[in-house]
């Protein structure tokens with residue numbers, strides 16, 4: 346059960362999602378437009394600062410608070426939720442965890458208040474699952490500056506009008522025959538850093554996703570995030586946490602499907618009854634509720650371990666795996682329950698259907714989650 350503080354937050358975000366996001370987000374989605382006004386209001390509510398201390402403009406909360414907010418937003422819309430998730434978990438959190446005092450002072454107050462969005466560029470056109478193997482982006486020190494060359498693919502929040510900084514993972518050398526990977530902070534607008542036009546996507550259509558290219562892009566040596574050569578360890582930790590957040594977002598989508606169906610099956614009639622009268626429909630909704638509930642328990646557990654400072658890699662992977670499954674299954678069932686209207690963009694379930702698939706892909710595919718779980722079970726070295 347949630348304590349009073351968490352419950353208060355959950356209710357506030359639930360009301361915001363219902364009253365502010367729900368009435369307008371379908372139109373943003375149709376126009377494939379980034380919802381600046383909603384994001385500004387989320388900033389004013391402190392959502393971008395939930396897990397950061399007050400000295401950096403944050404709310405002094407924790408990662409679980411962020412997850413609760415993500416779940417409530419995603420019950421209504423995933424584009425808005427992923428904008429928050431990527432900004433906090435991928436953009437700001439690495440600076441908070443690994444940045445120097447100066448980097449934190451420079452970036453966090455703007456990121457934590459939502460005045461500026463951050464992004465994290467890890468994936469490349471040549472591969473996202475096999476990150477060290479597929480990485481081609483390089484950064485070389487030259488006269489007190491990093492010179493970055495390469496391309497990043499599918500980067501969330503990288504090209505909005507309020508994007509301020511992107512953490513770029515790059516090969517910075519070799520150590521004992523292994524690639525040395527480091528993260529370098531690249532401010533938006535740096536010469537040599539080009540942001541492509543938006544991708545045309547299947548879902549998350551009101552969120553910003555771009556390809557980024559770096560051509561002799563120079564930033565000061567001080568823009569190295571944390572220690573040189575720690576980039577791989579940094580993003581493993583970042584992604585472990587991010588999986589808990591994506592699990593929360595997935596649970597939100599799964600629950601949103603239940604919410605919409607509970608309303609619809611009371612109103613829609615067939616063969617003389619509301620369709621909710623029929624057991625086939627009732628059982629579908631019962632299964633949907635069971636999936637959302639069990640997936641929620643999985644992410645609550647992973648978040649509990651995370652907050653306690655205990656190992657949570659396996660639990661985060663399990664939460665992401667089962668929650669993204671739940672989102673996919675519920676979106677499919679909800680669309681079926683809505684019949685022809687489920688295929689129409691005017692109803693949220695159609696949007697849920699299009700938004701669910703990426704949850705099995707982003708921040709580690711379901712296959713990658715299974716690989717992580719198997720490794721944690723000691724099967725990695727067989």
Ligand SMILES: Cc1cc2nc3c(=O)[nH]c(=O)nc-3n(C[C@H](O)[C@H](O)[C@H](O)COP(=O)(O)OP(=O)(O)OC[C@H]3O[C@@H](n4cnc5c(N)ncnc54)[C@H](O)[C@@H]3O)c2cc1C
Pocket residue numbers: 431435464465466467468471472473474475498499500501502546549554703706707708709710711712713
């Ligand atoms: C909308 C969107 C937003 C994104 N936002 C970001 C972002 O902000 N930052 C960022 O860095 N990235 C981002 N990504 C990238 C995302 O994390 C990657 O797409 C994802 O990790 C998968 O990488 P890939 O697309 O290169 O697929 P690949 O790695 O090419 O995988 C292709 C298929 O092969 C499977 N596969 C790979 N290796 C194995 C194996 N060993 N065993 C079994 N199966 C395997 C995969 O599971 C997958 O099914 C985003 C992607 C999208 C679509």
